Amino acid sequence: MDGSEIRCWDELIPDALGLIFSNLSLKDKLTVIPRICKSWRKAVMGPYCWQEIDIEEWSCRRQPEELDRMLQMLITRSSGSPRKLCVCDIPNDAIFSFIADHAGSLQTLQLPRSKISDSIVEQVAGKMSAITVLDLTYCGKIGARALEAFGKNCKLLVGLRRNMHPSDVGLYKFCQDDEAHAIAATMPKLKHLEIAYMLITTEGILDILSGCRELESLDVRGCWNVKLDEKFLDEKCSGLKVLGPSIMDSLDDSSDYSDSSGYSAWMFSTDQLYDGESSDGVWDDEQRLEELELRFYEGFDEEDDYGEEFE
Template sequence: MEAEDMENSIAPPWLELPPEITSSILQKVGPIEMLKSADKVCSYWRRLCHEPAMWRVVKMQNAGADFWDREDDLEKICGRAVECSNGELVDLSLEYFGSDNLLSYIAGRSPQLKRLRLVCSYNVSAVGFSAAVKKFPLLEELHLYYVGISKEAIETIGRSCRGLKSFKLNNQICRHPYIEYDDEAIAIAQNMPELRHLQLLGNKMTNEGLEAILNGCPRLESLDLRRCLNVQLEGELGKRCSSQIKSLRHPEDPTEDYGLDTEMHDFESFDEDYPSGFSDIDLISDDDDDYEFSYGSNYSDDDDDDEMFDY
């Protein structure tokens, strides 16, 4: 064999690494680069990138100047990640993208999901979320930041995810402290008895809603009420919170460790049906019809085996 042929036949150094080390390296590059670049390096990497164990945890964020242009692409990548998980997905986090169609697709293929986190997923509606969450019976942690869901959706979450232990429902804070709304708090109290951890930053509930939560969630260990401007932790209610809750964050406590916008905002108009300051209509993009998902109705309870993406 000629020297040039021998040189070309030498395997690249990364192929000599143990599979567990290579898998760890690939996971650090993140799901987007894994499915757009890393899986095209060689057949060995492609095989590892498509192992279900690599996709038990999926965390994706939409960021950069091309924010809106990338959303459709990110949904397709997320769909591919769900396919690669082969039903083993247990932890999913989506930031600044997501839609009813994507959630429906994920729900039909992720029966083992235990943790779900959505941040500013403006194209997720209360109706779409309610339809999806029915297929997450093992869900233990649900963290929603600036996602518009309704009282009815909270009730559906409680009925469908009986083992839910951690719930975060955080709204953008608006300057309407006189607006009082306890329906969300009461829905939590009546449908989530197993909660250990609850965060309701910026909620419009009053002391009545807080009392309902203390009565309905007896196992609650931590409660975050920061920026809940209608709650007054004084007198007997304050004493009860201090004695019943191990870790209590007060409405006036600082929010530097929160990580998202906690500045107060003025809204030009306010719909009484949506006390959080925005409606489902506000959260639906005009470009929703541009998404090409090949399955049928967004809210059907029947699984559809059609592929959502072209590989």
């Protein structure tokens, strides 16, 4: 009215809107944006919103069927080509197999606290060859076989997190040097490695240093059997930043894994709800939107720590 330019946000092409909406929270993208207008609904249904899928906080304490449905929905929306996936507490091999089958372009995969097995990793790792950053923190059901499978198939791998929780150290009575050997033998391009609180010996670490010549940072906090000579590191591993194995001044045993590393900067960068329908008309039925909202909030209550972020 005053002669200033009028910006018609609803007329932006879906690709541009998708890139903008990708910066919003999971809650907003699923339950708010689709209700604004048809063009925004179409954009949020397209792949540009879902090149990076981060449901790590949401997935905590989810039931397997809830997690399965959400992953199927979001990976389908991404047209099967997400670059990054962050999800925790994967409860079984079937869900991991779905990820491998439908998200083969993943470059960053974070699976903390997941219960996947060595056997499923060996079966599907060949479908995940684009991975460069891998987070297997607190994944207690896998071992050297899974690491070897990832290493042999993910030739571009530069970052690996394999930290265990300090309170779980006593649960693992066996030496984990076989995992160190698997890393050394199959991951020569690693630049950043976190293996805090694993039962690894000095020999295991020397094996890694010999096989992973491009390492820039190494986290061995809580690896009490590791004794690294400072002179040796200066001579043989010039430029390598080593954290540990001494413990931090204070430690909260109940702390989440996200605070377990001093080198987190390198982590950069179900029944299907829609049955494969096109983006047009996906939300035409208001009841379906209400069902999704209920599913999204399901499980959150006043005593649920993970519900606070949406209050």
